[in-house]
Amino acid sequence: MSTLAMSTLAMSPLATTAFDGMLAVLIAWTAWQSVTSREVFRAVMLFVVFGLLLALAWLRLGAPDVALAEAAVGAGLTGVLFLESLGHLRRNKTVEPPETVAQSRLRRWAVGLPVVVAGGLLAMVALRLEPRVPGIAGLVVRHQGETGVSNPVTAVLLDFRSTDTLLEVVVLLLAVIATYGLVPHGPAHHGPRVRPPATPRPPRQPVLVWFVRRLAPLALLVGVYLWWVGSSAPGGAFQAAAVVAAVFALLRVSGMEAAPPPNARPMRLLMVAGSVAFVSQGLAMLAAGRVFLDLPETVAYGLIVSLEGVLAASLAACLIALVAGAPRPPRQSGERP
C-alpha cells in the first residue's frame, strides 16, 4: 500500500463505482452551493472544499500530478487569493446585491436554460466520442528515455511540449506585471483617492504563531521535495512553488512578514528569473547548433531538474506577489510619507 491509487485497485468494481458516484455527487453539490451562494465568504469556503474533493477525483482518474496541483494551486492558492481580496473589500461588497423576485426569476431562467442545454450537449458529445486515432501515450513511453526523466507528465511538460510550458511561465509573470500596472500613477490620477490597502494584521495569536513557526520550515521542505521528486514521480516546479507561496500566505495572516516587499528589485529579479532562464536555455541550444528549446539526451536530466529548480523559486516569487496584491502607490501620490 504505497499510494492511495494502489490501495484503491484492490477495491471491487462495484465499490469503486459507488465511491466515484458519491464523490461526483459531493463535488457537484459543493459546486452548486458555491455558485448559488449569496455570500462571497461562503462561496469561497465551499470552493476550497470543492477543490480538495476534486483533487480526490483526479487521483481516481489516475492523474496524481494534476491532483497535487489541484490541491496546492487550485484549491489552496486560489482559495488564499480569494480570501485575501475579500479582506480588502468592504462589508457590503461581499454579498450579492439584492434583486426583486421577478428579476432574479428572469435571470435564473434566461441564464439557466441555455446553460443546461450547453452542458447537456457537451455531455452528449463527450460520451459518444469514438476515438479514431490513438493518442501519443505510446510515443511518450518510447521516447521518454531520451528526456532523462521517468515521470511521463514531466517529460511532456518540460521536453516534448516545453513551448507550452515556457509560455505558461510567462503568463504567470505577466499576471504580476499587469497587477503591478494597476498602481495609480502620479499626481494626475483621477477619481477618488485610493486608500493604500491595509494589510490584514489581526492581533497576535500565540497559538497560531507557534504553529506557523513550526510548520513553515516543514512546508518549505515539502516544496523542495516536490521539486526534486518531480522528475520521477508526481510533483514539479508548480506544485512546489504553490506550497512555498502558501507558507508565505500563512506567515502573512499570522502577522509575520517573512519575505521582502514584493516590489523590491531583488524580488522582481527573482520573478523574471524563471522566464529568462527558460528562454535563455532555449536560445543556448540554438547557439549550440540544435533547435530552439531542444534538450540533448546526455544532459536532458540535469537541465530539466535545474530549470525546474529555478522555475520553482521564480514561480513562488510570482505567486507570493500575486497573493500580496498590487504594491502600494508610489510615494508622491500616497497620503503617508
Add this chain to the structure above:
Amino acid sequence: MSLAPLLIPWAAALALALPLLAGAACFVVGGRAAATLALGVAVLSSAAGIVLTAGVEADGVQRLALAGWAPPLGIVWRIDGLAALAVALTGLIFAAVLVHAEKSLDLLRGEGLSEAFRPLALVLLGGLNALYMANDVFNLYVTLELVTLAAVGMVALAGDPAAALRYLLVGVLGALAYMLGCGLLYAAFGTLDLDLLAGRVEPGGTASAALALMIVGVMAKGALFPLHGWLPPAHGSAVAPASALLSGVVAKGGFYVLLRLWLDVYPATGAAPAAAQILGVLGTLAVLWGSLQAIRQTRLKVLLAYSTVAQLGYLMVSLPLIASAAGHASGLAGALHLMASHACAKAAMFLTAGSLIATRGHDRLADLKGAAHDHPMTAFTLGLAGMTLMGLPPSGGFIAKWLLLDASLRSGQWWWAAVILGGSLLAGVYVFLAVSWSMSRPPGEPSDAQPPPLPRRLEFAALALALVAMALGFVSAEHIP
C-alpha cells in the same frame, strides 16, 4: 542561396525570445535605457519578420520542430507567408506605438504610466509572434491566453477596471470553450497539430462540436459579432497607445486563429459551407451594427472602437468567399489585405486620437474644432488612415475590398458584394464625421491663439503607420500567399 536552414530558426526564435527577455528587463529596470531597449526590440522583431518573409519567398513554407520533437509528440512552428508578414507588420506597429507612448503617456498622466506600459507591450509582442507561428491547437490556446492577459492589463492601465474585468471574463470563458474543443479533438484524433489534424479529421459530431466550441471561443476573444460587446468599452477607455495595439493588432488575433482552423481543419468536417454562411451573416450584422454605433458616438476613441467591430465584420464576411472554390484565392488575399491595412490604419487613428488627447486633454468630437488648424499633420494622418477604412483608392483598404468584391462576384454570391459596398458607405460617414469636426473652425475664437504644443514624434509615429496602410495598396496580392 538558401537562407532557410541558417537564418529562419534564429529569426523565428528571436521573434519570441527577444520581446520576452526585453519585457522581463523592462519590468526590473525603467527609464531611458528601458525605453530604448523596447523600441529596439520592436524594430528587431519586425526585422525578424522580414527575414522570415524573405526565407519563405525563397524556400517556401518552413516548419520548425520545437525542442527537437516532431508532431504528434512535439510542437512545430509553421512559418508561411501569412505568419512571416504578420510578424513583420506587428513589429512595425509596435515600434510606432512605442515611440508615441513614450511621450504621450507621460504627457497624459505624468511619470510612471509608460514604465508599466513597456513590459506589457513587449510581452504582448512576444505572445503575438508566437501566436502567428503556432501550428498546434493547444499552443494556440496558450498564446491566446498570453495575448488576452497582456491586453487586459493594458486596458486596466487607464484606470477603468470594469471594462478590463468584462474583457477578462469574456476572454476566460472563450478560452474555456476553446480548450474543450482541443480536448475533444485530441481524444478523437490523437493529435493537436494542425497539419496532422487536417489529414485525420473525419466528418461527424465530434469534429463539428469541437470546431464549433473552438470557433465560439476565438470569436469571444476576437470580439467577432455577436460576442463583441466588451470591445468598445475596453478599447474606448484604454489609453490611446494601448487602444492602437488592441484595435490594430490584438483584435485580429482571434480572427487569425479562426482563419487557421478554417483553412486547415474545417474543410475536413464537411460542414464548412453552412457554417460559412452563418458566419457571413453575423459579419454582416457586425458591419451594420458597428458602423451605425460608430456614427452615433460623440468621442473619437469610442467611434474608432465601434469601427473596429465593423471592420472585424468584413473579415467574417470573407469566410463564405474563402469557402467557395471560385472565390477562394481572391477572398483569402482580400481578407489578408484587409487585416494588414486595417491594422496599420486603425493603429494610426488611435495614435492621432492619443495626440489630440495629449494636447487637449479629451477626445470629444464636438470640441475637436480647430484641431486641423493647430495640428495639420495629425489631421492629415486621420484623413489618410480614414481612406483605408473607407476603402478609397489607392489605399490598402481599397485593394482589400476590391479583392473581396471580386471573390463574391466570381463565386456568384453577389449579396456579400452588397454588404461590402454598403459597409464602405457607412464607414465613409463615420470617417467623415471624425475628420470634419477637426476641420471646422471654432466660431468666434481668436485664430491667433497659441495652439498647444504637440511633440513632433507623436505626429510622425501616427503618420508613418497611415503611410504604411496606404503603401499596402501598392503591394500586389500575390505576395501574400
Add this chain to the structure above:
Amino acid sequence: MMFILLGAVLFALGLYGAFARRNVVLKLVAVNIASSGVFLVVVSVAPPLPDGGTDPLPQALVLTGIVISVAVTAFGLALARRLGADEGRATLDDEEETS
C-alpha cells in the same frame, strides 16, 4: 464516464454562475468551477491506455490550464479590488450608482 458527466455538470454550473451572479468575486469563483469542469472533461474523454493508465498528454494540458487559470484569477481579483477601491462597487452592472 462518471467524471465526464461531472465535468459537463460543473461546466454548466460555472457558466451559470459566471452569467447569473453579479458580484465580481462570485463570478470569478464560478469561472474557476467551470474551468475545473473543462479540465475534467479533457482528461476523462481521452481513451484509457491499454495498460489501464491515463494518457499523460491531457494531464499536461490540464496542468498548464490550471496555472493559467490561477494567473487569470489573480489578476481578475486585483481588478476587482481596484473596482471596489476606485468606484466603490463590486458589480459590473451599468445601472448601479456608485456610492
Add this chain to the structure above:
Amino acid sequence: MIDLLRDGLTIVLLLGGAFFFAAGTIGLLRFPDVYSRLHALTKADNVGLGLTVLAFLIQADSVMQGLKLVLVWALAVTASATIANLFANLAHRQGVREWRKPEDRP
C-alpha cells in the same frame, strides 16, 4: 497466523476510528454552540484519525512509511488544535456567549 491477527486488529482500529468520526460529526451537527461544537470536532477527529493511522501503521511496509503516517497525524492534530483555538478566540472576541442549560441561565 500473524497476518490474520494484524488484519483483524486493523479492522477493529478502523471501526473504532469510524466510530469517533461519526461521534464528532454528530456532535458538530447537534451541539448547541460554537465552543461545544469545536470540542466535539477536535477531540473526536483527533482520536478518530489517530485510530485510523494506527490501523495503517501496523500494515506499513517500511519505517519511512510509518513515519510519514505519524507525521500526517501530528500535522492534523496541531493544525486542528490551532484552528479550533483561532475559532474560539474569534467567537469569544465577537462576544458569542457559551450555551447554558435553561435552568442555569441568569
